[in-house]
Amino acid sequence: MSTQWWKNSVVYQVYPRSFQDSNNDGIGDLPGLTQRLPYIKKLGADVIWLNPIYKSPDKDNGYDISDYRNIQDVYGSMADFDHLLASAHQQGLKLLMDLVVNHTSDQHDWFQQSRQSRDNPYADYYIWRDPVDGHEPNNWGSFFSGSAWTFEPKRQQYYLHLFAPGQPDLNWENPKVRQEVYSLMKFWLDKGVDGFRMDVINLISKPAGLPDAPQAPNALYGDVQAAVADGPKLNAYLKEMNEQVLSHYDIMTVGEMPGSTPEDAIAYTGFDAHELNMVFQFEHVSLSANPDPRLGKWNDQPVKLVDLKAALSRWQKELDGHGWNSLYWNNHDQPRAVSRFGNDSPKYRELSAKMLGTTLHMLQGTPYVYEGEELGETNVHYTRLDQYEDLESINAYNQLVKQEKIVDDPTMLSYLANISRDNARTPMQWDNTTNAGFSKAQPWFALNPNYTSINAAAEVDQPDSVFSYYQRLIALRHDSDLIVHGTYEELDPNDEQVFAYRRHYQGQTLLVISNFTDQTITRDYQQDQADHRVIGNYADDLGTTLRPYETKVYLFK
Numbered sequence: 001m002s003t004q005w006w007k008n009s010v011v012y013q014v015y016p017r018s019f020q021d022s023n024n025d026g027i028g029d030l031p032g033l034t035q036r037l038p039y040i041k042k043l044g045a046d047v048i049w050l051n052p053i054y055k056s057p058d059k060d061n062g063y064d065i066s067d068y069r070n071i072q073d074v075y076g077s078m079a080d081f082d083h084l085l086a087s088a089h090q091q092g093l094k095l096l097m098d099l100v101v102n103h104t105s106d107q108h109d110w111f112q113q114s115r116q117s118r119d120n121p122y123a124d125y126y127i128w129r130d131p132v133d134g135h136e137p138n139n140w141g142s143f144f145s146g147s148a149w150t151f152e153p154k155r156q157q158y159y160l161h162l163f164a165p166g167q168p169d170l171n172w173e174n175p176k177v178r179q180e181v182y183s184l185m186k187f188w189l190d191k192g193v194d195g196f197r198m199d200v201i202n203l204i205s206k207p208a209g210l211p212d213a214p215q216a217p218n219a220l221y222g223d224v225q226a227a228v229a230d231g232p233k234l235n236a237y238l239k240e241m242n243e244q245v246l247s248h249y250d251i252m253t254v255g256e257m258p259g260s261t262p263e264d265a266i267a268y269t270g271f272d273a274h275e276l277n278m279v280f281q282f283e284h285v286s287l288s289a290n291p292d293p294r295l296g297k298w299n300d301q302p303v304k305l306v307d308l309k310a311a312l313s314r315w316q317k318e319l320d321g322h323g324w325n326s327l328y329w330n331n332h333d334q335p336r337a338v339s340r341f342g343n344d345s346p347k348y349r350e351l352s353a354k355m356l357g358t359t360l361h362m363l364q365g366t367p368y369v370y371e372g373e374e375l376g377e378t379n380v381h382y383t384r385l386d387q388y389e390d391l392e393s394i395n396a397y398n399q400l401v402k403q404e405k406i407v408d409d410p411t412m413l414s415y416l417a418n419i420s421r422d423n424a425r426t427p428m429q430w431d432n433t434t435n436a437g438f439s440k441a442q443p444w445f446a447l448n449p450n451y452t453s454i455n456a457a458a459e460v461d462q463p464d465s466v467f468s469y470y471q472r473l474i475a476l477r478h479d480s481d482l483i484v485h486g487t488y489e490e491l492d493p494n495d496e497q498v499f500a501y502r503r504h505y506q507g508q509t510l511l512v513i514s515n516f517t518d519q520t521i522t523r524d525y526q527q528d529q530a531d532h533r534v535i536g537n538y539a540d541d542l543g544t545t546l547r548p549y550e551t552k553v554y555l556f557k
């Protein structure tokens, strides 16, 4: 029986191409990551989640895999991977791989053969459909703009791709496909990998008959997430995966589940479900969705604190005792939290970064720290389309501005600057030397110019830095059953300035108070009766006074 070590763990997410270049080709790589393991260890993280490093044409930065059992050349060799894994284990760090099996690359051998004809051994490894009245089989739109269907003349059929045309969806109805996936999972687990983050795993079971999706008025396509998320056979597939693979290893699994509800998540992560350990839910990072559904996530309006509190509290309360939460503000698909939920001005950036870190890390669940978050890194505040490299952003601009003409250039550029995934993909800011110490060559993607002032060298071993504050947050969790296992009590859900909650465990209580504004205000939660202040982002404590972006945690014994 495996210990539930993942409940006490903190995960550090590494986007390998942007973390550390070791051979001066401008691209991060595995030897570079190996060199930086002591930094991750020093932060206090227990686990590394590594974004995809498999062979790929890189149309979606590695989320289009052409060979699951070999390393992408630019990242290094399999020997480099083996050395990374051994070094991580030697330093007490576990390593999660990114399992992308909703789809492969169109360059994968399986697809290259599948597309040739309707009767080859791989013909049914993907989702092929005949044209309907000479058109696509249904109204599904891709997450990356355009239709979710592309026509293959050799078969006179369309194939489904929820993402780019270079990312054909696997047919999970086909038992051969499922066995291929289980086999490649065992390949990595038998090497000693400590688990998987599973890419859009709640999209793998498509609804019978592939019916049309809900379509907003005047929208070009139907909402594919509404049609596909949490499909009819998902639990059966996850139970089979657990029974045939996961349950044979002492590992950790986290499923990326865009669109899932707490009820769905309990079915996937329930302690007796024997499926996954936890999920990445999207409710709190989807609050900035545009009122015009045709614009999806693209918006530049601030998130209302009351809505943010409601989303996080719902997941805390509904999974408590039934399942397990992941806790995140950032990842490679989200803008930088201090810009989105805090205040990235020079005056308030560090205070609000510490406040956001406290608010998240004192919740119940496994916290994830995305590279640079521990430094208080910010969005880039892009101003031109040619500054972007992410296909999701560029495709969205072209469809919404150029094709549909439903938003103008300046507005869309404002939306992109606020929400684009590229904000999170700039090279890691190690120091203030050329290229931030990331590479001696021109980096594959432009650095955030503020690396000269926001970088690890300026923060590590500096007691007042965001990095040192994150070290303390992580150390607190490692030493506290109350933080790990305590129940959650929301306070004042309608308070538009303060996020406050309590955690209770075996007669002790933690009180967490965070001021999300640049105002000095007062709030009385009987903190004067506390045993002591556990952590705070101001040197002193003024009791019921909350200064701009002040956060503080009290222990009641």
Ligand code: TEU
Binding pocket: 060, 063, 100, 143, 163, 199, 200, 256, 258, 297, 332, 333, 334, 392, 421
């Ligand atoms: O992301 C899936 C996904 O949900 C994102 O595309 C998200 O919907 C969008 O960015 C809005 O936040 C996973 C990977 O994390 C992402 O990097 C890949 O591009 C995508 O799947 C396809 O594999």
Ligand code: CA
Binding pocket: 020, 021, 022, 023, 024, 025, 026, 027, 028, 029, 074
């Ligand atoms: Ca390199």
